[in-house]
Amino acid sequence: METDPQYYIGGVRAGDRKVLAKTITLIESSLSAHQALVTSVLDGLIPYTGESIRLGITGVPGAGKSTFIENLGLRLADVGHRLAILAVDPSSARSGGSILGDKTRMEKLSAHEKAFIRPSPSGGSLGGVSRKTREAMLICEAAGFDVVIVETVGVGQSEVSVASMVDFFLVLILAGAGDELQGIKRGVLELADAIAVNKADGNNIENAKKTRKAFEDALHLLSPSASTWMPPVMTCSAMTMAGLEEIWQTVLRHRRELTESGELSAKRKHQALDWMHFLLEEGLKDWFYHTPEIQQALPSLQKAVEHGETTPTAAVKKMLEIFTRCNERNE
Numbered sequence: 001m002e003t004d005p006q007y008y009i010g011g012v013r014a015g016d017r018k019v020l021a022k023t024i025t026l027i028e029s030s031l032s033a034h035q036a037l038v039t040s041v042l043d044g045l046i047p048y049t050g051e052s053i054r055l056g057i058t059g060v061p062g063a064g065k066s067t068f069i070e071n072l073g074l075r076l077a078d079v080g081h082r083l084a085i086l087a088v089d090p091s092s093a094r095s096g097g098s099i100l101g102d103k104t105r106m107e108k109l110s111a112h113e114k115a116f117i118r119p120s121p122s123g124g125s126l127g128g129v130s131r132k133t134r135e136a137m138l139i140c141e142a143a144g145f146d147v148v149i150v151e152t153v154g155v156g157q158s159e160v161s162v163a164s165m166v167d168f169f170l171v172l173i174l175a176g177a178g179d180e181l182q183g184i185k186r187g188v189l190e191l192a193d194a195i196a197v198n199k200a201d202g203n204n205i206e207n208a209k210k211t212r213k214a215f216e217d218a219l220h221l222l223s224p225s226a227s228t229w230m231p232p233v234m235t236c237s238a239m240t241m242a243g244l245e246e247i248w249q250t251v252l253r254h255r256r257e258l259t260e261s262g263e264l265s266a267k268r269k270h271q272a273l274d275w276m277h278f279l280l281e282e283g284l285k286d287w288f289y290h291t292p293e294i295q296q297a298l299p300s301l302q303k304a305v306e307h308g309e310t311t312p313t314a315a316v317k318k319m320l321e322i323f324t325r326c327n328e329r330n331e
Contacts, residue, residue: 009044009045056169069087081114168254200235
């Protein structure tokens with residue numbers, strides 16, 4: 001593996017797809033030996049980031065996310081956009097393996113010269129969004145992609161993770177939901193910048209209109225994600241491509257309005273700070289669990305809690321005391 005940061009920085013800036021893929025693989029590495037190199041590469045690329053449209057797409061199972069993204073992507077690529085799709089696959093809870101089938105599901109788009117599709121295992125992280133997706137997004141921006149789409153695994157409260165890294169969060173739903181709202185949780189709807197009722201074609205058009213009305217009524221009861229923006233509910237058919245242009249124009253209108261009001265800049269600053277705090281918490285947790293004294297004490301304390309010999313509160317207090325003493329000795 002190359003160890004010179006300039007190899008990755010120069011290759012990404014030149015749009016070398018092989019180097020781009022290698023760079024994303026590098027930042028996904030969990031090896032501590034790679035972290036200094038990762039930091040140098042990201043620091044070298046950061047000045048060339050931030051210009052893309054960051055679009056997050058989620059939806060209930062069967063909502064047609066892959067077809068929607070492929071056909072929207074083909075439409076954008078054909079008019080000159082360069083787009084990167086970071087498709088996060090569900091990892092196996094047992095083996096940590098991942099299907100990584102997005103290139104198969106988006107066969108036409110993956111062959112397009114202006115598109116780059118990167119399947120990435122979620123690694124069991126919250127919301128199915130890879131912990132390294134943010135860095136991958138920055139790398140794609142530095143490589144000159146002006147549209148970055150993050151596709152998530154499904155809908156649930158944990159999908160807040162994708163909304164926290166994109167400019168526009170689109171929720172895809174199915175026609176025929178009725179009033180049951182397909183089990184989509186309130187927290188997800190509050191994050192949505194738009195909702196699209198997919199598969200609004202053939203005999204399903206009337207169902208799509210009813211579903212659209214049900215979600216419009218639901219959104220009126222929620223707080224919008226931005227003070228200057230009321231999330232619209234639209235209908236579309238990814239198969240026939242009906243409604244895709246309207247959705248894209250909505251994304252552009254949202255960007256214009258939030259840029260003019262200053263909300264987009266404020267949103268990205270807030271996201272960057274949230275990201276910093278998340279990484280800090282992850283680093284502290286990693287540091288804590290890798291302390292030799294904690295590794296030695298943890299098994300017996302866990303067993304004591306399981307057998308009711310001590311309380312979780314007492315066990316945590318004990319571990320924090322051990323951790324504090326270790327750090328005091330090292331000062």
